[in-house]
Amino acid sequence: MDILQKIARYREEEEKLKWEGTFAEYLKILKEKPWVAQSAHSRVYNMIKDAGVEEVNGRKRYTFFSQHLFGLEEALERLVEEYFHPAAKRLDVRKRILLLMGPVGGGKSTLVTLLKRGLEEYSKTERGAVYAIKGCPMHEDPLHLIPHHLREDFYREYGIRIEGELSPLNMMRLEKEYGGRIEDVLVERIFFSENRRVGIGTFSPSDPKSQDIADLTGSIDFSTIAEYGSESDPRAYRFDGELNKANRGIMEFQEMLKCDEKFLWHLLSLTQEGNFKAGRFALISADELIIAHTNETEYRSFIANKKNEALHSRIIVMPIPYNLRVSEEERIYEKMIRESDVADVHIAPHTLRIAAMFTILTRLKESKRPDVDLLKKMRLYDGEMIEGFSEVDVEELKKEHPDEGMSGIDPRYVINRISACIIRKGVPSINALDVLRSLKEGLDQHPSITKEDRERYLNFISLVRKEYDEIAKQEVQKAFVYSYEESAKTLMDNYLDNVEAYCNKTKLRDPLTGEEMNPDEKLMRSIEEQIGISENAKKAFREEILIRISAYARKGQRFDYNSHERLREAIQKKLFADLKDIVKITTSTKTPDEQQLKKINEVVARLIDEYGYNSTSANELLRYVGSLLNR
Numbered sequence: 196m197d198i199l200q201k202i203a204r205y206r207e208e209e210e211k212l213k214w215e216g217t218f219a220e221y222l223k224i225l226k227e228k229p230w231v232a233q234s235a236h237s238r239v240y241n242m243i244k245d246a247g248v249e250e251v252n253g254r255k256r257y258t259f260f261s262q263h264l265f266g267l268e269e270a271l272e273r274l275v276e277e278y279f280h281p282a283a284k285r286l287d288v289r290k291r292i293l294l295l296m297g298p299v300g301g302g303k304s305t306l307v308t309l310l311k312r313g314l315e316e317y318s319k320t321e322r323g324a325v326y327a328i329k330g331c332p333m334h335e336d337p338l339h340l341i342p343h344h345l346r347e348d349f350y351r352e353y354g355i356r357i358e359g360e361l362s363p364l365n366m367m368r369l370e371k372e373y374g375g376r377i378e379d380v381l382v383e384r385i386f387f388s389e390n391r392r393v394g395i396g397t398f399s400p401s402d403p404k405s406q407d408i409a410d411l412t413g414s415i416d417f418s419t420i421a422e423y424g425s426e427s428d429p430r431a432y433r434f435d436g437e438l439n440k441a442n443r444g445i446m447e448f449q450e451m452l453k454c455d456e457k458f459l460w461h462l463l464s465l466t467q468e469g470n471f472k473a474g475r476f477a478l479i480s481a482d483e484l485i486i487a488h489t490n491e492t493e494y495r496s497f498i499a500n501k502k503n504e505a506l507h508s509r510i511i512v513m514p515i516p517y518n519l520r521v522s523e524e525e526r527i528y529e530k531m532i533r534e535s536d537v538a539d540v541h542i543a544p545h546t547l548r549i550a551a552m553f554t555i556l557t558r559l560k561e562s563k564r565p566d567v568d569l570l571k572k573m574r575l576y577d578g579e580m581i582e583g584f585s586e587v588d589v590e591e592l593k594k595e596h597p598d599e600g601m602s603g604i605d606p607r608y609v610i611n612r613i614s615a616c617i618i619r620k621g622v623p624s625i626n627a628l629d630v631l632r633s634l635k636e637g638l639d640q641h642p643s644i645t646k647e648d649r650e651r652y653l654n655f656i657s658l659v660r661k662e663y664d665e666i667a668k669q670e671v672q673k674a675f676v677y678s679y680e681e682s683a684k685t686l687m688d689n690y691l692d693n694v695e696a697y698c699n700k701t702k703l704r705d706p707l708t709g710e711e712m713n714p715d716e717k718l719m720r721s722i723e724e725q726i727g728i729s730e731n732a733k734k735a736f737r738e739e740i741l742i743r744i745s746a747y748a749r750k751g752q753r754f755d756y757n758s759h760e761r762l763r764e765a766i767q768k769k770l771f772a773d774l775k776d777i778v779k780i781t782t783s784t785k786t787p788d789e790q791q792l793k794k795i796n797e798v799v800a801r802l803i804d805e806y807g808y809n810s811t812s813a814n815e816l817l818r819y820v821g822s823l824l825n826r
């Protein structure tokens with residue numbers, strides 16, 4: 196299907212969804228689908244829930260967010276459970292302004308945008324359908340037409356509670372256009388669209404001195420006063436402020452605390468009673484979710500000001516901290532790069548991971564535990580299994596600093612440095628060293644870094660540089676082994692067979708001759724010695740491994756090469772030990788002989804085919820490792 200056909204199909208589908216009828220007909224819809232009368236908050240909550248909820252490690256993960264926001268599961272769970280869910284149940288929190296508070300570049304705007312775009316789509320679905328009084332600039336809820344004294348009866352018949360008053364404009368239209376006959380008032384299905392200013396609005400503060408409340412609540416239309424005779428005729432008023440337009444949906448209030456405090460006071464009645472004042476009219480009921488965002492500094496000075504107390508108690512603050520997991524940070528960069536114009540540059544394996552390690556380190560706070568340094572904490576947070584630590588320890592660590600994640604380097608800075616380094620290098624390929632160098636240089640130009648932080652950050656750069664050196668060496672050594680995974684697995688299986696026989700005091704059978712043999716002590720020791728296991732400790736080590744294997748078996752899991760951190764290390768070292776010299780000589784020679792050249796080409800080919808390098812980055816890696824091994 197070409198694009199023109201798709202456009203036509205899209206238009207047809209939009210047409211099909213349209214509906215218009217009288218209020219009487221709308222009531223029939225309500226009988227069948229009572230949920231269309233839900234409040235804005237409830238619609239947002241259902242939108243999130245309908246997209247799916249997974250339970251991962253006792254933590255809820257909402258599909259609605261998880262495709263776009265990474266590593267914020269805890270904050271999002273809190274947001275949904277403590278705000279959206281109770282707000283959907285018409286509890287009082289829904290009248291509060293939701294204020295997302297977090298460090299720069301931590302995903303606040305992304306989160307709000309997701310909700311706004313999501314709601315636009317949701318309003319086109321059956322479950323998210325919204326109906327409004329036709330021709331109303333505020334898309335008023337048709338149920339407001341039902342007079343107060345009948346609302347209890349309505350509830351008994353329909354099971355739907357009505358909240359809010361008919362607006363002055365529709366009150367007048369009801370009299371003038373429909374002669375007071377509520378059942379004839381025209382109702383239509385509406386579709387949220389920020390561009391068309393239906394149900395989605397954004398307000399951003401301008402100069403605090405000249406900020407006009409009309410931007411929020413609309414204003415008198417002077418050209419029509421002559422026609423209607425008075426400023427208090429609602430027809431002479433333009434209900435086109437952001438609060439009006441966002442009625443039934445979401446209004447984003449950008450940088451709310453940058454507004455003048457007097458301006459914010461206008462929000463008091465809105466947050467108290469769910470209605471706002473416009474012009475010379477009675478209060479107007481608003482059914483909308485107001486989401487504001489701000490950073491910590493602004494928030495602190497806002498609450499420090501006594502004058503803001505009244506408003507403060509009408510705000511629900513939800514912290515949106517930085518992500519603290521390396522793997523998720525890597526995904527953030529991947530996403531940002533995919534969306535940028537440097538998407539086609541080759542980024543060598545481990546590059547983004549190394550950058551992410553640096554970033555996460557800048558966000559972490561030292562633990563009081565002497566056995567946990569920042570690197571270890573970083574690994575634990577990322578879900579790595581470290582001997583002697585369990586889930587419980589990780590939770591304990593998190594509790595030590597509740598404000599962790601509110602400071603540090605933001606993802607935009609990293610992406611800027613990656614772009615800078617791509618442009619400078621001029622080759623369509625970058626590696627971890629390039630990025631670390633660029634991050635380091637950028638620290639000098641970074642506007643908001645103190646001298647102490649700078650020192651700390653430089654330290655982190657050398658720390659992750661060491662991590663990278665290890666990774667780089669391992670990568671090259673692996674590439675030197677023909678079919679590394681296979682060899683490691685064979686060696687490991689062999690070792691485990693021998694350990695089993697040793698512990699159970701049985702014999703092994705030679706696979707070729709069928710002859711019985713004793714466990715191969717020399718083989719076992721050659722592996723154990725790699726990680727410093729002494730003759731005295733070997734028995735305990737072997738028994739521990741057997742216990743581990745049977746624990747895995749009980750859970751129905753396979754014990755494999757990656758299941759035991761230290762054993763993996765031992766196997767790897769054993770495989771590399773035999774190679775050490777050849778790697779060292781081959782990678783560092785300036786004038787390789789024919790044999791060496793063949794090996795180099797073989798290794799480069801393997802790095803490209805199996806490890807995701809291109810020829811530039813593979814050769815850079817070999818050269819770097821050569822220099823490391825010859826230090």
Ligand SMILES: Nc1ncnc2c1ncn2[C@@H]1O[C@H](COP(=O)(O)OP(=O)(O)OP(=O)(O)O)[C@@H](O)[C@H]1O
Pocket residue numbers: 263264265266267297298299300301302303304305306490518527531606607
């Ligand atoms: N946890 C995250 N998951 C996915 N992307 C993220 C995350 N944190 C930040 N980003 C990305 O980083 C960039 C900056 O995020 P965003 O603009 O949403 O931050 P912000 O909190 O609104 O920042 P500011 O305070 O500067 O307005 C965006 O491209 C966003 O996609």
Ligand SMILES: [Mg+2]
Pocket residue numbers: 303304305
């Ligand atoms: Mg923002």
